[in-house]
Amino acid sequence: MPEGPEIRRAADRISKRLVGQEIEAIQLHYPPIQEFQQVVAESQVSSISTRGKAMLTRFDCGLTMYSHNQLYGRWTVNRRSTELNWGRALRAEFLTEGYAVRLWSATDVEMIPSSDEESHPFISRLGPDVLDESCTPEVIMEMLDGKRHRNRKASSLMLDQSFLAGVGNYLRSEILHQSGVNPHAKPKDLSEDRRRAWAEEAKRLCVMSYQTGGLTVPKEVAEKGKERGERRRSYRHAVFCRNGLPCLSCGTEVVREVIGGRRLDFCPSCQRTET
Numbered sequence: 128m129p130e131g132p133e134i135r136r137a138a139d140r141i142s143k144r145l146v147g148q149e150i151e152a153i154q155l156h157y158p159p160i161q162e163f164q165q166v167v168a169e170s171q172v173s174s175i176s177t178r179g180k181a182m183l184t185r186f187d188c189g190l191t192m193y194s195h196n197q198l199y200g201r202w203t204v205n206r207r208s209t210e211l212n213w214g215r216a217l218r219a220e221f222l223t224e225g226y227a228v229r230l231w232s233a234t235d236v237e238m239i240p241s242s243d244e245e246s247h248p249f250i251s252r253l254g255p256d257v258l259d260e261s262c263t264p265e266v267i268m269e270m271l272d273g274k275r276h277r278n279r280k281a282s283s284l285m286l287d288q289s290f291l292a293g294v295g296n297y298l299r300s301e302i303l304h305q306s307g308v309n310p311h312a313k314p315k316d317l318s319e320d321r322r323r324a325w326a327e328e329a330k331r332l333c334v335m336s337y338q339t340g341g342l343t344v345p346k347e348v349a350e351k352g353k354e355r356g357e358r359r360r361s362y363r364h365a366v367f368c369r370n371g372l373p374c375l376s377c378g379t380e381v382v383r384e385v386i387g388g389r390r391l392d393f394c395p396s397c398q399r400t401e402t
């Protein structure tokens with residue numbers, strides 16, 4: 128599933144083609160939102176933003192299209208002349224003079240009044256968006272120390288969108304590894320330095336992934352992994368999808384655990400249980 132950084136990059140690509148551009152046609156193909164076709168067809172896109180893994184496409188008629196791609200949804204941006212025959216179900220299409228922006232296959236798509244965004248059932252439960260400027264390491268540190276979170280396991284806290292919106296599976300493994308936090312540890316069991324490292328790495332790695340298109344290691348490190356013949360999904364990260372390979376920091380074999388059906392990769396030495 129795409130995580131916050133990937134959704135925000137998609138929003139950037141789409142914004143570039145739609146916001147402030149003359150949109151010639153908007154077609155809503157998905158039955159749950161089709162009743163808004165007429166009003167939306169006469170509108171322009173005024174802004175696009177993300178909240179965690181959700182995207183909010185705002186129209187100047189006062190409506191917002193809420194979409195969450197889950198596993199299958201995809202946004203595409205193509206020249207209008209490019210034909211796409213890939214068997215996916217088209218949900219919404221935006222045509223400008225030169226470009227076609229399309230949303231495919233997503234099933235979690237709704238049209239809501241822009242003024243009601245904050246009370247949307249998914250949005251209202253979200254914690255701070257980790258990519259938002261206001262979500263600083265200090266804010267994350269305060270949350271780790273707060274009553275609601277201090278007694279929860281790192282592995283489940285990191286996927287809880289009401290804690291930090293936008294962190295998903297690969298970022299979870301990477302953040303915990305880079306900060307030396309054992310997946311089974313709870314914030315209350317960790318030293319202040321360790322919690323601070325956790326908060327700082329959460330912010331740093333999400334921003335890095337957003338800026339680099341999904342890398343959570345420096346480019347040189349990824350390139351060395353590529354030269355060693357590692358798979359793409361392994362050399363782009365420090366531990367995620369590196370199970371069975373040596374940890375890049377200490378050489379210990381990276382271990383995979385499957386928790387609640389989601390894989391978590393970690394280094395038993397770098398992320399030793401701390402008391």
Ligand SMILES: [Zn+2]
Nearest residue numbers: 374377394397
């Ligand atoms: Zn290690």
